[in-house]
Amino acid sequence: MTAADKNVFEGEHPRLKTGTGSVVASRPAAESTWLVEFTAPALAEAVEPGHFVMLRLPELYSPLLGRPFAVYRADRASGRVQVIYLVVGNMTERLSQIAPGTPLEWWGPLGRGWAPIEEGDRPAARRIYMAAGGIGYTPFYLLAEKYAALEPKPELHLLYGARTKSRVPNLDDFRALGVDVKVATDDGSLGAKGTVGDLLKAERLEGAKDALVAACGPRPMLFAVFETAKSLGNVPCWTSLETPMSCGMGLCFGCVVEYMGKDGKFDYRRTCVDGPVFDAYRLKWD
Numbered sequence: 001m002t003a004a005d006k007n008v009f010e011g012e013h014p015r016l017k018t019g020t021g022s023v024v025a026s027r028p029a030a031e032s033t034w035l036v037e038f039t040a041p042a043l044a045e046a047v048e049p050g051h052f053v054m055l056r057l058p059e060l061y062s063p064l065l066g067r068p069f070a071v072y073r074a075d076r077a078s079g080r081v082q083v084i085y086l087v088v089g090n091m092t093e094r095l096s097q098i099a100p101g102t103p104l105e106w107w108g109p110l111g112r113g114w115a116p117i118e119e120g121d122r123p124a125a126r127r128i129y130m131a132a133g134g135i136g137y138t139p140f141y142l143l144a145e146k147y148a149a150l151e152p153k154p155e156l157h158l159l160y161g162a163r164t165k166s167r168v169p170n171l172d173d174f175r176a177l178g179v180d181v182k183v184a185t186d187d188g189s190l191g192a193k194g195t196v197g198d199l200l201k202a203e204r205l206e207g208a209k210d211a212l213v214a215a216c217g218p219r220p221m222l223f224a225v226f227e228t229a230k231s232l233g234n235v236p237c238w239t240s241l242e243t244p245m246s247c248g249m250g251l252c253f254g255c256v257v258e259y260m261g262k263d264g265k266f267d268y269r270r271t272c273v274d275g276p277v278f279d280a281y282r283l284k285w286d
């Protein structure tokens, strides 16, 4: 481990590494959506599906704080990591303008990832429905990659929704893993006309005991997916939240959500260390 890779919060975050990588590639992935690939061997080695990483441009003071992003792909052999992001503000705008060779500061992997949907090292259900809206498909590639390698392999479905065709990314990475991909757009310009919730309804999962929904996307979409899963006979539903964060490592309490404890009472949980994946049936949605 080099000085740059040292774990600064060993006690609370046994896996945490920090480093400054170098941008290898930066290219558009869909309208207002970019992919950045950078060197981070220690991160590529440690990351598990659903983990996120904090990124910061060390040559800039604005934004001063890092921003959280799901790790989309990681290649241990080359030590490279990919993040895909939607341009929404200061950091993502600046990130979309960087050239190969630019330094990129990172710390991670962070969060518990998709571990809550697993029993042992396998998913807790035979059929996995990954429900993604907008940029919310990013935490699913590593999950699909892990499950596609299992024997016996679970059934893997990606139900993807976006506003319009130009916002739909290339989902061939998922198809190449054998994932059944279905797309819906609000305006019907690609795939079915409708929402991710509509795609889920069409799967006819009423009363299914062997299915599980894992969702990521904007909060209204997550809520709609959860309501659909509930209406199908309480199909298990887990959501990966994109709550805005400051520190990303449990220090500032800026990312709390209300979550039902085992005693049935609501309490606060930090999305960065207790999540970002939560049981949708225990989240407070209003």
Ligand SMILES: Cc1cc2nc3c(=O)[nH]c(=O)nc-3n(C[C@H](O)[C@H](O)[C@H](O)COP(=O)(O)OP(=O)(O)OC[C@H]3O[C@@H](n4cnc5c(N)ncnc54)[C@H](O)[C@@H]3O)c2cc1C
Residues within 6 Å of the ligand: 052, 063, 067, 068, 069, 070, 071, 084, 085, 086, 087, 088, 089, 090, 091, 092, 093, 135, 138, 139, 241, 242, 243, 244, 245, 276
């Ligand atoms: C665990 C986790 C994983 C994430 N993974 C991804 C990913 O893979 N790809 C991706 O594009 N984004 C992801 N996000 C969201 C990403 O962190 C924000 O889009 C990013 O911080 C915006 O930074 P900015 O400086 O560009 O925008 P800012 O200038 O900080 O904000 C611009 C506008 O966007 C709003 N905003 C900022 N953050 C969020 C948010 N989290 N949710 C809703 N509105 C927000 C602000 O209120 C403001 O209106 C993730 C967030 C979390 C918590």
Ligand code: FES
Residues within 6 Å of the ligand: 244, 245, 246, 247, 248, 249, 250, 251, 252, 253, 254, 255, 256, 270, 271, 272, 273
């Ligand atoms: S972002 Fe600081 S505690 Fe979660």
